Each structure stands twice: as C-alpha cells, then as structure tokens.
Amino acid sequence: MKPIPNQAKIIKVSTVIRHVMFAGVVVWIIGVAVMTFQSIHSLFGAVQPARYLTWGLLGIEVLRLVVTWQLFRFFDRLKTGHFFDAQTVRHLDAAGKWWIVLWLYDVLMFFIRSGIFKIDDGWKPIDPATLFAGLVMVFIAWLLKEAQGLQEEQELTV
Amino acid sequence: MNTKHNSRLNRIKLVSRIFRALICGLVVIMSLMAVLFLLMAVKTVIGGDVPHTLHISFSPHQVFTSPFEVPLPVLLIGAVQLCLGGCGLILLNRLFKLFEQGHFFQTGNIRCIKFLGLITLGIWLTTTTLEWLARQQGNLNIDGTGLVIGILIVFIAWIMDEGRKIQEEQELTV
Numbered sequence: 001m002k003p004i005p006n007q008a009k010i011i012k013v014s015t016v017i018r019h020v021m022f023a024g025v026v027v028w029i030i031g032v033a034v035m036t037f038q039s040i041h042s043l044f045g046a047v048q049p050a051r052y053l054t055w056g057l058l059g060i061e062v063l064r065l066v067v068t069w070q071l072f073r074f075f076d077r078l079k080t081g082h083f084f085d086a087q088t089v090r091h092l093d094a095a096g097k098w099w100i101v102l103w104l105y106d107v108l109m110f111f112i113r114s115g116i117f118k119i120d121d122g123w124k125p126i127d128p129a130t131l132f133a134g135l136v137m138v139f140i141a142w143l144l145k146e147a148q149g150l151q152e153e154q155e156l157t158v
Numbered sequence: 159m160n161t162k163h164n165s166r167l168n169r170i171k172l173v174s175r176i177f178r179a180l181i182c183g184l185v186v187i188m189s190l191m192a193v194l195f196l197l198m199a200v201k202t203v204i205g206g207d208v209p210h211t212l213h214i215s216f217s218p219h220q221v222f223t224s225p226f227e228v229p230l231p232v233l234l235i236g237a238v239q240l241c242l243g244g245c246g247l248i249l250l251n252r253l254f255k256l257f258e259q260g261h262f263f264q265t266g267n268i269r270c271i272k273f274l275g276l277i278t279l280g281i282w283l284t285t286t287t288l289e290w291l292a293r294q295q296g297n298l299n300i301d302g303t304g305l306v307i308g309i310l311i312v313f314i315a316w317i318m319d320e321g322r323k324i325q326e327e328q329e330l331t332v
Contacts, residue, residue, distance in 0.1 A: 006320050013313065071310075083317055133307040140314060146170055147262050153166075 007081065014078035021072035028065035035061050049117040056109045063102040070095035089144045096137025103130040167260060174257040181251050199224040217285045219292035231291060239284040246277040268319045275311030278304055 035058040042051045074091040082088050113119045195214055202224055214228075215221045216236040222228050228236065253270040261267055282304025289300055 006316075010317055010320065017309070017313070071306075078317070083321065130303050133303050136307060136311065140311075143170070143257075143262070146166055150166055150262075 010083070011079055011081060014075050018072060018075035018079050021068055021075055024068040025065065025072050028061060028068055031061045032058065032065055049119055052113070052117055053119070056113070059105055060102070060109070063098060063105060067095055067098045067102060070098060084144050084148070086145075086148070089141050089148070092137055093141035093145075096134045096139075096141060099130060099134030099137065103134060106130070170262075171258050171260070174254040178251055178254045178258070181247055181254070185247060196225065199226065217288035217292065220288045232288060235284050235287055235291075239281060239288075242277050242280045242284065246274060246281070249274050249277070263318055263322050263325070265322070268315050268322060271318065272312055272315035275308050275313075275315055278311060279308030282308055 035054065039051075039054045039058045042054045070091050074088060074095060077085075077088040077091060203226060213221050213223055214225065216232060216239060220232055220236070249270050253267060253274070256264070256267050256270070285304065286300055
C-alpha cells in the first residue's frame with residue numbers, strides 16, 4: 001500500500017498532541033486522587049452541601065479523565081500510523097460519547113446544586129460547547145464508519 | 159450496487175436531511191429571538207414597562223438585557239462572533255447538502271470541514287477575549303473545549319485531505 005503523502009508530518013503533529021493529552025491524563029489522575037481524598041475527608045464532619053460538592057466534583061474529574069484518555073488513545077493510534085481504521089474510529093466515538101455524558105452529568109449536578117442544596121456559586125456549567133464537541137466527534141466517527149463500510153462494499157463489488 | 163450499500167447511503171442521506179432541517183430551524187428561532195430582543199429593547203427605551211426576561215449573551219459573563227447597554231469593544235467582538243457563527247451555519251448546511259448528494263471525501267467537503275474547524279477556533283478566541291474583558295468585573299471563565307475541538311476538526315480534515323489525495327492518485331494509476 002502506498003504511504004500517505006504527508007504521513008511523517010501527520011505522525012509528528014499526532015505525537016505532539018498525544019504528549020499534550022498524556023499531560024492531561026496525568027493532571028486528571030492527580031485531580032481524581034485529590035478529589036477522592038477530599039470526598040472521603042468530607043464524610044467526617046462536613047455539612048451535606050459541601051459533601052455533595054466534593055463527591056459531585058469527583059464524578060466530573062473521573063469523566064474528564066475518561067474523555068482525555070480516549071483522546072490520548074486516538075492520537076496514539078494516529079501516531080503509530082493507523083489512520084481511521086476501526087479501532088481508531090472507535091476511540092474517537094468513545095471520546096465523543098463520554099463528552100456528552102460529561103455534559104449531561106454537569107447539567108444534572110448544576111440542577112441538584114441550585115435546586116436542592118440552594119448553592120449559588122456563580123459557576124455556570126451548562127456550556128453548549130461541551131455538548132457540541134461531543135456531538136461533532138460522534139458524528140465524525142459515525143461518518144467515517146459508514147464511509148469505511150461503503151468503501152469496503154465497493155471494493156468487494158467488482 | 160447491493161441493498162446493503164443503498165441502505166447505508168440512504169441512512170447518511172436521511173441523517174444529513176435531518177441535520178439540515180435542524181440548522182434551518184435554529185436559524186429561524188435565532189432570528190425570531192433577535193427581533194423579539196430588539197423590540198423589547200426599543201420598548202424599554204421609549205418608556206414601556208417591560209420586564210427584563212430576554213438576554214443577549216456573548217460569553218458566560220457578558221450578558222446584557224438591552225443592546226444599548228453593550229460597550230463598544232464587546233459589541234465589535236460580539237459582531238465578529240455572530241458573523242463567524244453565521245458562516246459556520248452556512249458551511250454546515252453546505253456540508254450536509256454535499257453528504258445528501260452522496261459526496262463524502264471530496265475537496266469541497268474537506269474544505270468545509272477545515273473551515274468549520276477554523277470557525278470553531280475563531281469563536282473560541284472571541285469568547286475568550288470577551289471573558290478576558292469581563293475580568294475587570296472580577297469574573298473570568300476560560301474554557302479550553304472550543305480550542306480542543308477546533309484543533310481536532312482541522313486535524314481530522316487534514317488527514318482526510320491526505321487520504322483523498324492518495325485515492326485520487328490511485329484512481330489515476332492504471
């Protein structure tokens with residue numbers, strides 16, 4: 001199979017983004033560890049709204065870690081030269097779906113925080129950009145999957 | 159062409175049609191909201207007692223109840239943001255139209271995707287600038303989602319373009 005013209009450049013850029021994603025994974029792992037410690041600590045003595053906030057934030061950190069991990073795996077596949085094969089597309093699809101889950105969780109947390117616990121901290125999480133990002137990724141992954149299927153069928157049909 | 163191939167194509171066409179309808183609906187709703195907002199603002203200026211229920215939001219901390227309250231820098235950056243949003247919607251509509259016609263990885267599609275990525279980056283830049291302007295009021299909410307998604311779209315478009323080039327070369331090679 002003939003190599004892609006700018007393969008070396010694509011791999012180079014993928015490597016840079018992969019490093020950024022790896023840094024993100026490390027940051028979120030530290031974040032999850034800190035939030036876990038704080039959440040367990042809040043069980044002893046903290047008032048209920050504070051307890052809710054720390055446990056809720058722990059969920060957000062975990063979801064962010066999962067999204068970053070999937071993106072890291074996606075760029076890792078690109079770095080190794082696997083451009084849009086089934087596994088690579090699956091990572092992109094998973095990242096998009098988890099991003100949508102993150103948005104839904106954020107919205108739910110906001111409503112519980114402001115509705116039940118009456119916490120007004122000026123934090124506005126209902127950001128449509130997160131939902132848009134997730135939808136775009138899921139759509140691109142779906143389109144690539146369908147296009148791959150079409151191409152495979154065309155190759156088989158002689 | 160077998161039935162599986164046709165059903166796949168039809169599925170893509172159907173989804174593209176739904177997305178185009180959603181885009182048209184969004185444009186109509188946004189236009190109506192803008193007209194309503196302007197009418198309410200004019201009514202407030204001429205002395206009518208209108209409750210401030212409609213807001214115009216350029217970024218999380220740049221929210222206004224009347225266009226006459228918007229400072230000039232915010233208005234200019236907001237206008238750029240709005241233009242970028244409009245261009246994005248036109249490009250999205252064009253992209254889905256091409257998908258509907260059965261064109262998937264052609265120059266036109268890939269150019270659309272690349273420009274959509276650049277527009278996402280532009281919108282992120284304007285939103286960040288607006289948030290930076292709002293920092294004087296003690297508010298700062300900088301989110302990197304737009305930056306990440308913009309870079310990702312441009313990058314995917316680039317790889318798609320390279321794939322298209324090699325496919326064209328293969329078609330020309332006998």
